[in-house]
Amino acid sequence: MTITEDKIYKALEQVMDPEIPVLNVLDLGMITAVRIGENDTVLIKMIPTFSACPAVELIRNNIRATVEKELGASVTVEIDKEAHWNSNRxxxxxxxxxxxxxxxxxxxxxxxxxxxxxxxxxxxxxxxxxxxxxxxxxxxxxxxxxxxxxxxxxxxxxxxxx
Incomplete structure (x- = not known):
């Protein structure tokens, strides 16, 4: 399977916020970058909606597991330290x-x-x-x-x- 950014974003639509299960990470504006590297490895950068959010690690793990399952790729999820979330996102x-x-x-x-x-x-x-x-x-x-x-x-x- 060829991995594309569109397929990655489609998989990310399935990653729901654990506290508000009607919203996914894209709805919330949490994803700041998606990159496809060598050997179809995937890097996803995200920002938490709140700096002290207790669900950050759970969300990171859910992103990685969902994209790996959907695309059969090796996925790394990093917190983007250059961007800050705000509700306008x-x-x-x-x-x-x-x-x-x-x-x-x-x-x-x-x-x-x-x-x-x-x-x-x-x-x-x-x-x-x-x-x-x-x-x-x-x-x-x-x-x-x-x-x-x-x-x-x-x-x-x-x-x-x-």
């Missing part, structure tokens, strides 16, 4: 998937006042902006907890990170 389709999963997606972050962005979060269940921040800390470090005054749902918000 997420694909628009990822934000829709998050919303359908019941998590408010991050807003675009352009250096605006972080507290203002965090306070104005639409409910992923009813789209109301009549919500309030219950806690800046959710089930993971990258999420906050909000309450919707319209539909009564408590929901998580994937924090915008710059």
């Amino acid at each position: 997420m694909a628009e389709s990822a934000k829709e998937k998050l919303k359908n999963f019941g998590i408010a997606p991050p807003q675009i972050h352009n250096g605006e006042a972080y507290s203002e962005i965090l306070m104005h979060t639409a409910c992923p269940h009813c789209n109301s902006e009549n919500t309030y921040l219950r806690s800046p800390f959710g089930s993971t470090l990258c999420r906050a907890i909000h309450y919707c005054r319209e539909c009564g749902h408590v929901f998580e918000h994937f924090k915008p990170l710059e």
Whole structure:
């Protein structure tokens, strides 16, 4: 089998985030480089969504195992120390998937006042902006907890990170 970048990216579509299983590593913008070397070896560079993310090693192993299985290639996965993840790297389709999963997606972050962005979060269940921040800390470090005054749902918000 000839290994191509397209085939590698197709295999990467199968590597899901262990904390949000509706998103893959491409949806999240975690892949920064894919290279095919001699003897069809593959190098994949990735960045974690959060520097202290406890799932980084699991994700690296899942990337390696999935691409090796799909393409029969030797795969190395490295953390890209030159790039830094921010929530603007997420694909628009990822934000829709998050919303359908019941998590408010991050807003675009352009250096605006972080507290203002965090306070104005639409409910992923009813789209109301009549919500309030219950806690800046959710089930993971990258999420906050909000309450919707319209539909009564408590929901998580994937924090915008710059």
